[in-house]
Amino acid sequence: MPERETTATIIGPGTKIKGELAFEGSARILGGVDGQINGTGELTIGSGAVCQAAIEADTVVIDGTVEGDVVARQRLTLSSKATLKGDITAAAVAVAEGATFIGHCRVGPEALANPPARTTTTIEPKAKSRAQAPEWAGEKKTTDWTPTPTTAIPENAKPTWMAGLTGSA
Amino acid sequence: MFQQKSEQRIAECYHCGHRIAMSMAARSVTCPRCYRGLVLDDLIVRDSVSGAKLITCGRVVVERKGRAVTRHINARDGVEIEGEVEAQVSSGGVVHVGSRGCVRGDIAAASLVADTGAVIDGFCRIGNPQA
Numbered sequence: 001m002p003e004r005e006t007t008a009t010i011i012g013p014g015t016k017i018k019g020e021l022a023f024e025g026s027a028r029i030l031g032g033v034d035g036q037i038n039g040t041g042e043l044t045i046g047s048g049a050v051c052q053a054a055i056e057a058d059t060v061v062i063d064g065t066v067e068g069d070v071v072a073r074q075r076l077t078l079s080s081k082a083t084l085k086g087d088i089t090a091a092a093v094a095v096a097e098g099a100t101f102i103g104h105c106r107v108g109p110e111a112l113a114n115p116p117a118r119t120t121t122t123i124e125p126k127a128k129s130r131a132q133a134p135e136w137a138g139e140k141k142t143t144d145w146t147p148t149p150t151t152a153i154p155e156n157a158k159p160t161w162m163a164g165l166t167g168s169a
Numbered sequence: 170m171f172q173q174k175s176e177q178r179i180a181e182c183y184h185c186g187h188r189i190a191m192s193m194a195a196r197s198v199t200c201p202r203c204y205r206g207l208v209l210d211d212l213i214v215r216d217s218v219s220g221a222k223l224i225t226c227g228r229v230v231v232e233r234k235g236r237a238v239t240r241h242i243n244a245r246d247g248v249e250i251e252g253e254v255e256a257q258v259s260s261g262g263v264v265h266v267g268s269r270g271c272v273r274g275d276i277a278a279a280s281l282v283a284d285t286g287a288v289i290d291g292f293c294r295i296g297n298p299q300a
Contacts, residue, residue: 075285078295093289095281097263100296105276107266108288 013048021053029064047081060090062099069103073112180226181245181261182207212244214252223256233269248278250287 009023015031023039030046033053037043043057049064056071062082070076072090080098087104089111095101176193187202191209198207211227214235222241223229229244231237235252242248247262250270257275258264264278268286277294 083296088293090283092285092287093281093283095295097280098296099280101281102294103292105281105289105291105293107283107290108271108286110288111290 011049013046027057045082047079054086071112178209180207180209183224183226183243183245211246228262229260231270 008025009021009027011017011021011027011029011031011033013030016034017032018034020036020038021027021033023037023043024041026042026044027037027039028044028046029037029049029051031049033051035053037051037053037055037057039057041057042059042061043055044061045051045064045066047063051065052067054068054070055066056073058073059075059077060070060072061077061079062070062084063079064081065083066086067084068086070084070086070088070090072088072093074090075092075094076088076090078084078093078095078099078101080096082096082099082101084099084101085103087106088101089106091107091109091112093105093107177190178193178195179188179190180198181188182200182203182205184205184207185200185203187200189198189200189207191198196209198209199205200207208225209227210225212223212225212229214223214229214231214237216234217236217238219238221239222243223237223239224241224243226245228246228249229237229242230249231252231254233251237252237254237256239256242254242256242258243260245261248258248260248264249267250265250272251267252269253271255273257277258272259277261279263280263282264276266272266281266283266287266289268284270284271288273288273290275292275294276289279296281293281295283289
Protein backbone atom coordinates (compact mmCIF):
# COMPACT_ATOMS: atom_id res chain seq x y z
CA MET A 1 0.00 0.00 0.00
CA PRO A 2 1.55 3.37 -0.96
CA GLU A 3 2.25 5.80 1.84
CA ARG A 4 0.52 9.11 1.84
CA GLU A 5 2.79 12.05 1.18
CA THR A 6 1.04 14.32 3.63
CA THR A 7 -1.17 13.52 6.52
CA ALA A 8 -4.52 15.15 6.09
CA THR A 9 -6.66 16.21 9.02
CA ILE A 10 -10.29 15.56 8.29
CA ILE A 11 -13.15 16.67 10.47
CA GLY A 12 -16.02 14.61 9.18
CA PRO A 13 -19.59 15.72 8.69
CA GLY A 14 -21.55 15.62 11.91
CA THR A 15 -18.47 16.34 13.99
CA LYS A 16 -18.30 19.63 15.83
CA ILE A 17 -15.25 20.97 17.60
CA LYS A 18 -15.28 23.77 20.13
CA GLY A 19 -11.93 25.34 20.87
CA GLU A 20 -8.67 25.66 18.98
CA LEU A 21 -7.73 23.44 16.08
CA ALA A 22 -4.10 23.37 14.93
CA PHE A 23 -2.84 21.39 11.96
CA GLU A 24 0.16 20.89 9.72
CA GLY A 25 0.01 19.87 6.10
CA SER A 26 -3.57 19.97 4.99
CA ALA A 27 -6.92 19.88 6.68
CA ARG A 28 -10.44 19.38 5.44
CA ILE A 29 -13.39 20.39 7.54
CA LEU A 30 -16.72 18.90 6.64
CA GLY A 31 -18.36 19.33 10.04
CA GLY A 32 -18.12 22.37 12.24
CA VAL A 33 -15.58 24.26 14.30
CA ASP A 34 -16.33 26.95 16.86
CA GLY A 35 -13.26 28.78 18.02
CA GLN A 36 -9.98 29.12 16.20
CA ILE A 37 -8.19 27.29 13.40
CA ASN A 38 -4.45 27.72 12.93
CA GLY A 39 -2.32 25.81 10.52
CA THR A 40 0.46 25.67 7.99
CA GLY A 41 -0.70 24.31 4.70
CA GLU A 42 -4.01 24.11 2.96
CA LEU A 43 -7.29 24.32 4.78
CA THR A 44 -10.49 23.38 3.01
CA ILE A 45 -13.87 24.17 4.47
CA GLY A 46 -16.05 21.71 2.64
CA SER A 47 -19.53 22.21 1.32
CA GLY A 48 -22.02 21.95 4.16
CA ALA A 49 -19.46 22.76 6.83
CA VAL A 50 -20.25 25.60 9.21
CA CYS A 51 -17.43 27.30 11.07
CA GLN A 52 -17.62 30.14 13.53
CA ALA A 53 -13.92 30.57 13.86
CA ALA A 54 -10.95 32.80 13.27
CA ILE A 55 -8.94 31.04 10.59
CA GLU A 56 -5.26 31.35 9.80
CA ALA A 57 -3.51 29.15 7.23
CA ASP A 58 -1.31 29.33 4.14
CA THR A 59 -4.04 28.52 1.64
CA VAL A 60 -7.71 28.59 2.51
CA VAL A 61 -10.43 27.19 0.28
CA ILE A 62 -13.97 27.83 1.44
CA ASP A 63 -16.86 25.84 0.06
CA GLY A 64 -19.14 26.07 3.08
CA THR A 65 -20.09 28.75 5.58
CA VAL A 66 -17.63 30.65 7.72
CA GLU A 67 -18.26 33.38 10.27
CA GLY A 68 -15.02 34.86 11.46
CA ASP A 69 -11.85 36.55 10.34
CA VAL A 70 -9.68 34.73 7.84
CA VAL A 71 -5.94 35.19 7.30
CA ALA A 72 -4.52 33.38 4.27
CA ARG A 73 -0.78 33.78 3.90
CA GLN A 74 -0.87 32.73 0.27
CA ARG A 75 -4.31 32.48 -1.25
CA LEU A 76 -7.95 32.53 -0.27
CA THR A 77 -10.51 30.96 -2.59
CA LEU A 78 -14.26 31.24 -2.15
CA SER A 79 -16.12 28.82 -4.37
CA SER A 80 -19.58 29.46 -5.76
CA LYS A 81 -21.39 28.01 -2.73
CA ALA A 82 -19.24 29.69 -0.11
CA THR A 83 -20.49 32.18 2.44
CA LEU A 84 -18.05 34.23 4.45
CA LYS A 85 -18.93 36.86 7.01
CA GLY A 86 -15.81 38.37 8.45
CA ASP A 87 -12.69 40.28 7.60
CA ILE A 88 -10.07 38.78 5.32
CA THR A 89 -6.35 39.34 5.09
CA ALA A 90 -4.65 37.52 2.26
CA ALA A 91 -1.92 37.68 -0.35
CA ALA A 92 -4.38 36.81 -3.11
CA VAL A 93 -8.12 36.28 -3.24
CA ALA A 94 -10.48 34.64 -5.70
CA VAL A 95 -14.20 34.84 -5.14
CA ALA A 96 -16.29 32.82 -7.57
CA GLU A 97 -19.58 34.06 -8.89
CA GLY A 98 -22.33 32.99 -6.53
CA ALA A 99 -20.20 33.20 -3.42
CA THR A 100 -21.19 35.56 -0.65
CA PHE A 101 -18.67 37.64 1.21
CA ILE A 102 -19.38 40.45 3.61
CA GLY A 103 -16.51 42.01 5.42
CA HIS A 104 -13.45 44.16 5.29
CA CYS A 105 -10.88 43.05 2.79
CA ARG A 106 -7.13 43.59 3.04
CA VAL A 107 -5.33 41.93 0.19
CA GLY A 108 -1.71 42.24 -0.83
CA PRO A 109 1.78 42.03 0.56
CA GLU A 110 1.22 45.13 2.69
CA ALA A 111 -1.79 43.57 4.32
CA LEU A 112 0.22 40.54 5.40
CA ALA A 113 3.11 42.68 6.59
CA ASN A 114 0.79 44.53 8.95
CA PRO A 115 -1.90 42.06 9.89
CA PRO A 116 -4.76 43.41 11.95
CA ALA A 117 -4.32 43.00 15.64
CA ARG A 118 -6.36 40.09 16.83
CA THR A 119 -8.68 41.07 19.57
CA THR A 120 -8.02 38.88 22.53
CA THR A 121 -9.33 39.30 25.99
CA THR A 122 -7.17 38.13 28.82
CA ILE A 123 -8.97 37.29 31.97
CA GLU A 124 -6.78 37.73 35.01
CA PRO A 125 -7.64 37.13 38.63
CA LYS A 126 -8.69 40.23 40.45
CA ALA A 127 -5.95 41.89 42.44
CA LYS A 128 -6.62 41.93 46.17
CA SER A 129 -5.25 45.38 46.73
CA ARG A 130 -4.67 48.33 44.49
CA ALA A 131 -1.27 48.62 42.85
CA GLN A 132 1.23 50.78 44.67
CA ALA A 133 1.88 54.18 43.19
CA PRO A 134 5.37 54.67 41.73
CA GLU A 135 8.00 56.30 43.85
CA TRP A 136 8.14 59.42 41.72
CA ALA A 137 4.51 60.01 42.39
CA GLY A 138 5.25 60.40 46.08
CA GLU A 139 2.75 59.72 48.69
CA LYS A 140 -0.76 60.49 47.77
CA LYS A 141 -2.08 63.29 49.87
CA THR A 142 -5.51 62.50 50.99
CA THR A 143 -7.69 64.69 53.11
CA ASP A 144 -10.29 63.10 55.18
CA TRP A 145 -13.49 64.92 54.62
CA THR A 146 -16.06 64.70 57.29
CA PRO A 147 -19.38 66.38 56.92
CA THR A 148 -20.06 69.21 59.31
CA PRO A 149 -22.79 68.33 61.74
CA THR A 150 -26.03 70.00 60.84
CA THR A 151 -28.26 71.44 63.47
CA ALA A 152 -31.77 70.23 63.37
CA ILE A 153 -34.29 72.84 62.24
CA PRO A 154 -37.22 73.14 64.60
CA GLU A 155 -40.58 72.46 63.02
CA ASN A 156 -42.07 75.89 63.88
CA ALA A 157 -39.02 77.87 62.85
CA LYS A 158 -39.67 80.94 60.74
CA PRO A 159 -37.20 82.93 58.70
CA THR A 160 -36.16 86.29 60.11
CA TRP A 161 -38.06 88.30 57.49
CA MET A 162 -41.30 86.71 58.61
CA ALA A 163 -40.79 87.95 62.16
CA GLY A 164 -42.48 91.31 61.38
CA LEU A 165 -45.51 89.77 59.74
CA THR A 166 -48.40 89.31 62.06
CA GLY A 167 -52.05 88.52 61.67
CA SER A 168 -53.79 86.92 58.76
CA ALA A 169 -54.51 88.17 55.28
CA MET B 170 -43.80 36.70 -39.05
CA PHE B 171 -41.65 38.96 -36.92
CA GLN B 172 -38.14 37.66 -36.56
CA GLN B 173 -35.90 38.85 -33.76
CA LYS B 174 -32.55 40.16 -34.79
CA SER B 175 -29.75 37.92 -33.65
CA GLU B 176 -27.29 40.73 -32.98
CA GLN B 177 -28.82 42.18 -29.89
CA ARG B 178 -27.44 43.22 -26.62
CA ILE B 179 -29.17 43.33 -23.27
CA ALA B 180 -28.10 46.00 -20.83
CA GLU B 181 -29.33 46.74 -17.36
CA CYS B 182 -30.13 50.31 -16.42
CA TYR B 183 -27.83 51.43 -13.65
CA HIS B 184 -30.46 53.81 -12.34
CA CYS B 185 -33.51 51.57 -12.02
CA GLY B 186 -32.30 48.07 -12.94
CA HIS B 187 -34.59 47.73 -15.97
CA ARG B 188 -33.28 45.37 -18.63
CA ILE B 189 -33.16 46.85 -22.10
CA ALA B 190 -32.58 45.05 -25.40
CA MET B 191 -30.77 47.06 -28.05
CA SER B 192 -28.59 46.79 -31.08
CA MET B 193 -24.99 45.79 -30.65
CA ALA B 194 -23.98 49.01 -32.38
CA ALA B 195 -25.76 51.24 -29.86
CA ARG B 196 -23.46 53.42 -27.79
CA SER B 197 -25.98 55.16 -25.62
CA VAL B 198 -29.64 54.66 -24.88
CA THR B 199 -32.45 56.14 -22.84
CA CYS B 200 -34.06 53.84 -20.34
CA PRO B 201 -37.76 53.39 -21.28
CA ARG B 202 -38.72 53.09 -17.64
CA CYS B 203 -36.89 55.93 -15.91
CA TYR B 204 -36.13 58.02 -19.05
CA ARG B 205 -32.56 58.57 -18.04
CA GLY B 206 -29.61 58.32 -20.34
CA LEU B 207 -27.26 55.38 -20.17
CA VAL B 208 -23.67 55.02 -21.31
CA LEU B 209 -23.00 51.69 -22.99
CA ASP B 210 -19.33 52.07 -23.88
CA ASP B 211 -16.47 50.56 -21.99
CA LEU B 212 -14.59 53.23 -20.08
CA ILE B 213 -10.83 52.86 -20.20
CA VAL B 214 -8.68 54.85 -17.79
CA ARG B 215 -5.17 55.22 -19.16
CA ASP B 216 -4.14 58.29 -17.20
CA SER B 217 -5.18 60.10 -14.08
CA VAL B 218 -8.91 60.66 -13.74
CA SER B 219 -10.66 62.43 -10.93
CA GLY B 220 -14.27 63.38 -10.64
CA ALA B 221 -17.54 62.36 -9.18
CA LYS B 222 -18.49 59.17 -10.99
CA LEU B 223 -17.52 56.67 -13.66
CA ILE B 224 -20.72 54.90 -14.65
CA THR B 225 -21.43 52.66 -17.59
CA CYS B 226 -23.42 49.62 -18.60
CA GLY B 227 -20.22 48.20 -20.02
CA ARG B 228 -16.92 47.72 -18.29
CA VAL B 229 -14.48 50.05 -16.60
CA VAL B 230 -10.85 49.24 -17.23
CA VAL B 231 -8.13 50.99 -15.27
CA GLU B 232 -4.87 50.31 -17.05
CA ARG B 233 -1.47 49.92 -15.48
CA LYS B 234 -0.61 53.58 -15.49
CA GLY B 235 -4.16 54.66 -14.86
CA ARG B 236 -5.31 56.29 -11.66
CA ALA B 237 -8.95 56.89 -10.89
CA VAL B 238 -9.82 58.96 -7.86
CA THR B 239 -13.57 59.27 -7.91
CA ARG B 240 -16.45 58.92 -5.56
CA HIS B 241 -18.07 56.05 -7.37
CA ILE B 242 -17.28 53.53 -10.12
CA ASN B 243 -20.26 51.55 -11.38
CA ALA B 244 -19.82 49.15 -14.28
CA ARG B 245 -22.58 46.63 -14.88
CA ASP B 246 -20.42 44.26 -16.94
CA GLY B 247 -17.36 44.29 -14.72
CA VAL B 248 -14.30 46.20 -13.62
CA GLU B 249 -10.70 45.45 -14.43
CA ILE B 250 -8.08 47.19 -12.35
CA GLU B 251 -4.39 47.11 -13.13
CA GLY B 252 -3.72 50.62 -11.91
CA GLU B 253 -4.76 52.58 -8.86
CA VAL B 254 -8.32 53.22 -7.80
CA GLU B 255 -9.64 55.26 -4.92
CA ALA B 256 -13.38 54.93 -5.18
CA GLN B 257 -16.43 53.02 -4.15
CA VAL B 258 -16.60 50.26 -6.75
CA SER B 259 -19.79 48.44 -7.63
CA SER B 260 -20.44 46.02 -10.46
CA GLY B 261 -22.93 43.39 -11.53
CA GLY B 262 -20.07 41.31 -12.88
CA VAL B 263 -16.55 40.48 -11.89
CA VAL B 264 -14.21 42.95 -10.24
CA HIS B 265 -10.75 41.80 -11.25
CA VAL B 266 -7.80 43.39 -9.50
CA GLY B 267 -4.61 42.50 -11.31
CA SER B 268 -1.24 41.86 -9.76
CA ARG B 269 -0.34 45.55 -9.96
CA GLY B 270 -3.78 46.82 -9.16
CA CYS B 271 -4.64 48.75 -6.04
CA VAL B 272 -8.13 49.51 -4.77
CA ARG B 273 -8.79 51.71 -1.78
CA GLY B 274 -12.49 51.83 -1.19
CA ASP B 275 -15.51 49.65 -0.74
CA ILE B 276 -16.37 46.99 -3.31
CA ALA B 277 -19.81 45.58 -4.08
CA ALA B 278 -19.87 43.02 -6.87
CA ALA B 279 -21.10 39.62 -7.97
CA SER B 280 -17.60 38.25 -7.94
CA LEU B 281 -14.10 39.36 -7.00
CA VAL B 282 -10.73 38.16 -8.22
CA ALA B 283 -7.53 39.55 -6.77
CA ASP B 284 -4.26 38.31 -8.20
CA THR B 285 -1.12 37.84 -6.17
CA GLY B 286 0.34 41.26 -5.50
CA ALA B 287 -2.95 43.11 -5.77
CA VAL B 288 -3.83 45.49 -2.99
CA ILE B 289 -7.38 45.87 -1.74
CA ASP B 290 -8.31 47.88 1.28
CA GLY B 291 -11.97 48.36 1.92
CA PHE B 292 -15.24 46.78 2.88
CA CYS B 293 -16.41 44.13 0.42
CA ARG B 294 -19.90 42.92 -0.31
CA ILE B 295 -19.56 40.10 -2.81
CA GLY B 296 -22.36 37.94 -4.17
CA ASN B 297 -25.92 38.04 -3.01
CA PRO B 298 -25.85 38.69 0.72
CA GLN B 299 -29.62 38.26 0.98
CA ALA B 300 -29.34 34.56 0.10
